[in-house]
Amino acid sequence: MNDQTPTSAQRAEALQGMGCRRKRVEDIRFVQGKGNYVDDIKLPGLLYGDIVRSPHGHARVKSIDTTKAAAVPGVVAVITAETLKTVNLAWMPTLAGDVQMVLADGKVLFQNQEVAFVIAESREAAADGVELVEVAYEALPVNTDPLKAMSDGAPVIREDIKDKKEGAHGPRKHYNHVFSWGAGDKAKTDAAFAKADVTIKELIVYPRCHPCPLETCQCVASFDKIKGELTLWGTFQAPHVIRTVGSLISKIPEHKIHVIAPDIGGGFGNKVGAYSGYICAIVASIVTGRPVKWVEDRIENLSTTAFARDFHMETEIACTKDGKVLGLRCYTIADHGAFDACANATKWPAGLFSIVSGSYDFPTAYCLVDGVYTNKAPGGVAYRCSFRVTEAAYAIERAMDIMAQKLGMDPAEFRLKNLIRREQFPYTSAFGWQYDSGDYHVALNKAMETVGYNKLREEQKAKQEAFRRGETRELMGIGVAFFTEIVGAGPSRNCDILGIAMFDSAEIRIHPTGTGICRLGTKSQGQGHETTYAQIIASELGLPADNIMVEEGNTDTAPYGLGTYGSRSTPVSGAATAMACRKIKAKAQMIAAYMLEVHDDDLEWDVDRFRVKGNPERHKTMTELAWAAYHEVPPGMEPGLEAVNYYDPPNFTFPFGAYICVVDVDVDTGESKVRRFYALDDCGTRINPMIIEGQIHGGLTEAFGIAMGQEIHYDEDGNVTTASLMDYFLPTAVETPKWETDYTTTPSPHHPIGAKGIGESPNVGGVPCFSNAVNDAFRFLGATHLQMPHDAWRTWTAAEKLGLHG
Amino acid sequence: MIPGSFDYHRPGSVQEAVGLLAQYGDDGRALAGGHSLIPMMKLRLATPGHLVDLAGIADLKGIRADGSDIVIGAMTTQHELIGSDLLAQKVPLLRETSRLIADPQVRYVGTLGGNVANGDPGNDMPAVMMCLGATYQVAGKGGERRIPARQFYHGAYFTALEPGEVLTAVRIPAPAAGHGFAYEKLKRKVGDYATAAAAVVLIMNGGRVATCSIGLTNVAETPLWAEEAAKILNGSALDAATVKQAVAAAEAICTPASDRRGTPEYRTKMAGVMLTRALARAKSRAA
């Protein structure tokens, strides 16, 4: 050893393992415009598909005449439900146990529903063909109000199941009813409410919105008639699931389906499910014998491929008069549109909504969700929601503020009084979830101290007085949100998608020269997996991250996985990666012992090598051991150095955070300006802080959009009025606030590297924080609940109702 | 996403353009910057069989002084308006308005002529031109004519332009030196059309309004010249009570559509708020 020999710390730094701000591998191709997205794919003989859509929200389809369309030069075929019936694909099963029309079969149930699929030699010919398909409709009464869906005489949306008294999730109480699902203890909770000093009840609505990734949904389907094999490239967050489901419904054997998800331009849950366009492209390829590309427009995307939220939550809290929560009750109507195409775990049609008791120590709670059908686009779960956690967090965080107001308590103080305490972890909630770890009080106190919370409240008070004296027309609001997330779906005992357990996987192979490849069952759409999984491997195996190639998305080579959504990659495949590494490390240790002629137990691990205890000069680096694995292994041992792990998580993980927001509302225009937004997140072990910050920035920006203006709005005639970027509010760099990020770290005790996942936390915590801030601005005037989105005209209308415009 | 088919023409002179537009009648459309027309064609809301691209006509460019008037070629882009020293000096209201139109890319290509001639109630320049008392120079088969902006707008997408006519230039009588001006635009986000907007040009004399002109954007089927509201302000010191009366007069002529920007009631009130703020800013700038 001499001064030139790197120290352990220097060697660790050189690996670029967990905890460092490793620059992203993906960027090299993206900044040069060399990403490989679905629409970049070119194949010889490629055909293009385009979809004819219904202008009506609810109508019978009397006839479809494709003659003129088929005569357009370049149009090769036009597919309708009649065509699909010949291969039993006019309807397809959804991930939620329902069925969905692929193309209109006698009826259309929402505006822009798919009616016919035109296939042509060029995009132009396909578009021309779409214009010439003649469809005769007979309009039917429309219902787009979920609160009216189960009334007597409401229009029948689903004639196909009208008389079915049993749905996929139990008994149906009305022809427009999808499911009832509840959790918690109703009797105990009702009793708590009956005895309570103070109660609040509020209808808290989380409007319908849409994830709107910048790249829309698209695919290229190529069926090889000779081999009987289908290759399907697509925007798939869960490529293996698409393959299995695709096999079950098409009857093409699964080993003959090659699903490839290349680079994906953002997912946010929009790209989990299977859509009509995919099925039609596959059938079109089978029928024509040529590859077929389908790319949806933005308007098609916003109005038909999934949606998010549309939860109408009547939320109640019971409390003692000095502010201790006693019980929580929540009755929700969930609008699923025309078909329940939610991508939930099978047993939970309302996802993980029962996280609705949030971060607070409720002794008892009960929630009930009724899903209903309306004349709107199908779906439900999406948009960085962790399976309805965004909805639950919004309900509880708004309700806590409303209760604090009734009690005359500060919202932060009220939370501090009721947050689950550190010593209660692992904590079993009133709904039965076992929260893994957390120190909530430290987090909220740190947030409050950092923003100077008390000073802000003083400033607010002074401004309120100035407002009353007519000296200012601005109201200041301070929003607080403390959320608990539940991610990492999930343990096989209760988590499956269409029967497939929600484990995930990592397969790692180290090459003779000490570099390697890792393939996983997850699929990045911008989260930086090529960079971060390599960091885990670097720390676990002592090989430089730059020497590890990470691959996802090719179902032939990647081990089976359930994909990336619900912040599950780090909790599940991240765990699988660590576990696979440890198998490799164990084998490497045995090789090292053999080479050094010592017993396994005589070795200790030091960053990137095994060394003999007490005699550190005698060591073997992992790189040397890799070569040895191919060169000379101990007698009786298989050569090679690789491992696969399928990880069945023992529990979900529970990231959490404390967010504080300051807004200034212009009472005369209704505009809200975000003065400051501070986000403290705890995601357990932090793999790449740079990427974590990026996820927070992005998620908060989506939350900002949702809280301040996004909605997918239907009028009462079934017209979707916000289906283009003219009206669907995507903030630009000008509107978007600056984000301050901070953190605490409480590792997950059950996760191999203590990591919890982070992607969706900012959307979960951000929306209630913004909404609480705007609401807080009007609290002193007696307003209890302003409904979001808090766009200018709604805020102005609330101010008008409060008599603020003189 | 894909427009219908059309034939493309690129004339080199106004005369040629006019000839082509006359020839194709309803089936022909003039193409200026294209950032209103092409999006409509992509949605197939417009399906012209012939596009007459004006980009090759040098006579339609340029910003010059002509006596006390400023004459701006119809194909001048928003970017060029913003960058013009002459306009910054003589009609600063234009730079302020241009900056509030759309986004940088659209401003590089979008033209003044396109913005004023379309008849789209959402466009910003029409109300500004009415406020300034501008005149549109128009060429057609019958020759040239001039139409005051205040008489140009008849309904949504319905203007005084006859079939086959094309706007060639906008002529603006430069407001007197020391005038106050403002364009106050309420919008949901950068690049959006106005929820409501007000353009104000005024001259102060001894602390009182000598002349005042007001234009309102996107609060009716056409841009509005709020003549009554302006009359009320003449001779006043822009005191709160008089401004309130003027605002009431402005609100009285608003008939905004209900859309995602807000209810008609809200948008009408916002026209009033924008007017109030525009008056305050214009006054602060006036000599």
Place this chain on the structure above:
Amino acid sequence: MAKSQISLTVNGKTVEALVEPRTLLIHFLREQLGLTGPHIGCETSHCGACTVDLDGKSVKSCTVFAVQASGADIRTIEGMAAADGSLHMLQEAFREMHGLQCGFCTPGMITRAYRLLQENPNPTEDEIRMGISGNLCRCTGYQNIVKAIQYAAAKMSGVPFREAAE
């Protein structure tokens, strides 16, 4: 409808082609020239993912017909790196500052940032935000994009880059 002969320069190379008048410039670049860097994110000219540099102007190539661009000098993201393959400072800056996640808005964003810095070599933060207001991003929240542009501006002007505290 009759096809048109067009001639233009793309990333320094002369291109001759026969196009239908209704062919959008974005489709011409992506399909006929194989330049799949600029992307399509909408059909209403809002998102800016298709932004190219045309005769010294940032232009949304989805709102221009290829025939209109005859005679033009166009640069796409593929033309940003130097002839020897070394990245433009903006491309390095976006990587350095984590100014991208899914990469879909990135070509249009970098191409626009390039012209922005030509217009204004030392923009303030507000000027940067206004300057990229025609480019939407769903992943980054813009904060690191702004940093990347500030970093590039500093480096290209030869001044030290001072990262503002978050």
